[in-house]
Amino acid sequence: MISDETTAGAVAGPGGTPPGPSAVRPDPTVDPVFSDDDGPADPAYPERAATDPGEPAFSAEPAVVTGVEPADPAMDVMPAFSGEPAADVAPVAAAAAADPVFAEPAEDTPSPVDGAESTAAPDPASATLPPELAEAARALFGDRLDLAAAYAELLATDGVVRGLIGPRETPRLWDRHLLNCAVVAERIPEGASVIDVGSGAGLPGLVLAIARPDLTVTLVEPLARRTSFLIEAVQRLGLTRDVRVFRGRAEEAAAGSRDREPLSADIVTARAVAPLDRLAGWCLPLLVSGGRLVALKGASAAEEIAEHTEAVVRLGGGTPELHRCGDGVIEPPATVIEVVRERVVNPRRAKKPKRSRGGRRRGDR
Ligand SMILES: C[S@@+](CC[C@H](N)C(=O)[O-])C[C@H]1O[C@@H](n2cnc3c(N)ncnc32)[C@H](O)[C@@H]1O
Numbered sequence: 001m002i003s004d005e006t007t008a009g010a011v012a013g014p015g016g017t018p019p020g021p022s023a024v025r026p027d028p029t030v031d032p033v034f035s036d037d038d039g040p041a042d043p044a045y046p047e048r049a050a051t052d053p054g055e056p057a058f059s060a061e062p063a064v065v066t067g068v069e070p071a072d073p074a075m076d077v078m079p080a081f082s083g084e085p086a087a088d089v090a091p092v093a094a095a096a097a098a099d100p101v102f103a104e105p106a107e108d109t110p111s112p113v114d115g116a117e118s119t120a121a122p123d124p125a126s127a128t129l130p131p132e133l134a135e136a137a138r139a140l141f142g143d144r145l146d147l148a149a150a151y152a153e154l155l156a157t158d159g160v161v162r163g164l165i166g167p168r169e170t171p172r173l174w175d176r177h178l179l180n181c182a183v184v185a186e187r188i189p190e191g192a193s194v195i196d197v198g199s200g201a202g203l204p205g206l207v208l209a210i211a212r213p214d215l216t217v218t219l220v221e222p223l224a225r226r227t228s229f230l231i232e233a234v235q236r237l238g239l240t241r242d243v244r245v246f247r248g249r250a251e252e253a254a255a256g257s258r259d260r261e262p263l264s265a266d267i268v269t270a271r272a273v274a275p276l277d278r279l280a281g282w283c284l285p286l287l288v289s290g291g292r293l294v295a296l297k298g299a300s301a302a303e304e305i306a307e308h309t310e311a312v313v314r315l316g317g318g319t320p321e322l323h324r325c326g327d328g329v330i331e332p333p334a335t336v337i338e339v340v341r342e343r344v345v346n347p348r349r350a351k352k353p354k355r356s357r358g359g360r361r362r363g364d365r
Contacts, residue, residue, distance in 0.1 A: 126170035127156035133174050136329050140182040140211055147210045147237055148178055154233055155201060164201040164229055175330070180296070181207040183326030183334050184269065187294050190214055193265040195286050197250040198273035202230055204296060205269060209243045218263060220246045220253050220286075254285035264288050271296035276304040276320065277311035280339055284316050287341040293317070294336050301335045316345035 129137055129149060141148040152173050159165035169176070181204030188194060191214050196205025199219040209217040219234075221227050227247040234243045246253050246263065256262035268283040268291070276295065283293045297304060305320045312320055317339040324333040 122157040122160040122167075123170070124153050124157055127152040127173055129174055133179060136179055136326075137174065139329055140179060140185070140326075142211075144210050144213065148182075148207070151202070151206060151210060151233065151237060152178055154236065158229065158232075159201050162225065162229055164226065177203055178207055179326070179330050180334050181271065182211045183330055184208065184294060184296060184336060185211045186325055187292075187323060187336060187338065188212065188215065188267050192267050194218070194267045194269060195220055195250075195253070195263060195265040195283075197253075197268055197270040197279075197283055197286070199230060199245075200226055200272075202233055204271050206230070206233060206237075206239075206243065208269065209239055210237070213242065215242065217243045218246055218253075218265065219243065220248065220250055220263070222247065222249045222252075250282035250286060254282075264291075266291045268293045269296070270294075276308040276337060276339075277315075280308070280312045280315045280317050284339070284341045284345075289341060289344065291341050293339040293341070295338075297335050297337050299335075301337050305337060312339055314345070316341060316343040318342045 127149070129152070137148065138145055155165050155173055155177070156170045160167050160170065165173075184204055185208055188208065194205065194208060194215050194217045196208070196217060197220050199205045199221045202219065205217050205219045208215060219227075219230050221230060224247065227245050230245045234240055234245060253263040262285075264286055266288060268286050270279055270283060270293070273279060273295075274282065276297075279295055280293065283295075287293065301322055305322060309320055318341075320337050320339045323336050323338060325336055326333045
């Protein structure tokens with residue numbers, strides 16, 4: 001199971017700092033400005049209980065950035081998308097600037113790891129892998145454990161400073177976030193393309209890309225402050241070959257635009273983004289036919305299935321199924337709801353108003 005005190009040194013090091021920190025040291029040459037306001041939380045998506053590991057309770061209010069440098073205008077007017085995984089540096093190229101749908105401000109939902117921007121100095125040591133989780137971490141990340149540790153440190157440092165992670169969340173980064181997301185890899189076939197909807201600070205998309213180098217992953221996230229963090233994380237972790245970042249909503253990603261094909265993938269993942277019916281509406285159009293939505297859910301998963309199956313089927317999905325991931329590796333295992341895209345359902349169009357023979361609408365005068 002998850003306790004192994006003897007192996008922790010391999011990743012924690014004598015000074016308590018996980019290896020790989022150099023990969024995440026701030027580099028002024030790639031450090032974009034982070035200063036957009038993420039906007040209000042989505043009122044329709046309720047907070048969850050703190051004991052729910054699939055959708056941990058929000059640790060703090062959504063971050064409001066104050067007193068920081070002005071926003072990078074390019075980030076605000078030009079939602080970013082990397083159509084192709086970038087060769088070596090920027091995983092994101094600007095596109096679709098003329099597409100009005102990209103200019104829509106995103107509603108925000110606080111991330112389970114969100115926190116108010118911290119004035120306290122971040123503590124890289126808080127990202128240290130706890131000894132009792134070392135065996136599980138090794139099983140899940142294999143020879144990429146150093147990379148996972150570098151990402152954990154990035155979350156515990158820049159992630160906290162930028163308000164993407166609550167400082168109180170850092171001691172549980174490994175169990176509630178990295179390991180809880182990494183176990184989902186067992187539901188993803190070899191070589192699959194994955195779209196992670198509502199990535200936030202990269203959960204679960206970046207974790208999956210670290211654990212599974214065979215995957216190609218697109219992180220879909222509408223909020224500029226978060227996508228800036230994601231872009232930088234992808235660069236610093238050296239994942240630009242396999243990971244790209246799309247700034248926009250899932251609906252926009254699926255719709256495509258004049259300059260860009262609609263995105264699609266074999267698997268769509270999501271954690272703590274929306275209730276199942278809404279999630280299906282956003283995510284099923286992003287799947288190839290026969291592709292699968294894998295939504296990390298917590299204790300409410302069975303209830304969600306009971307409540308939303310009809311809506312999911314109406315949207316072209318198969319009957320949602322519940323699966324546990326990480327049995328015998330993490331405790332408790334993670335719960336996912338999976339939905340196969342069985343049919344293509346076109347979004348309903350608004351009916352055109354009927355016109356009389358004279359070309360006038362009924363009742364016009
Ligand atoms: C509660 S956070 C979860 C972040 C991350 N998945 C995690 O588990 O930490 C929800 C995220 O979904 C994003 N989001 C909300 N609506 C979205 C949509 N329609 N398409 C894509 N992302 C969306 C928000 O911007 C936010 O970053």
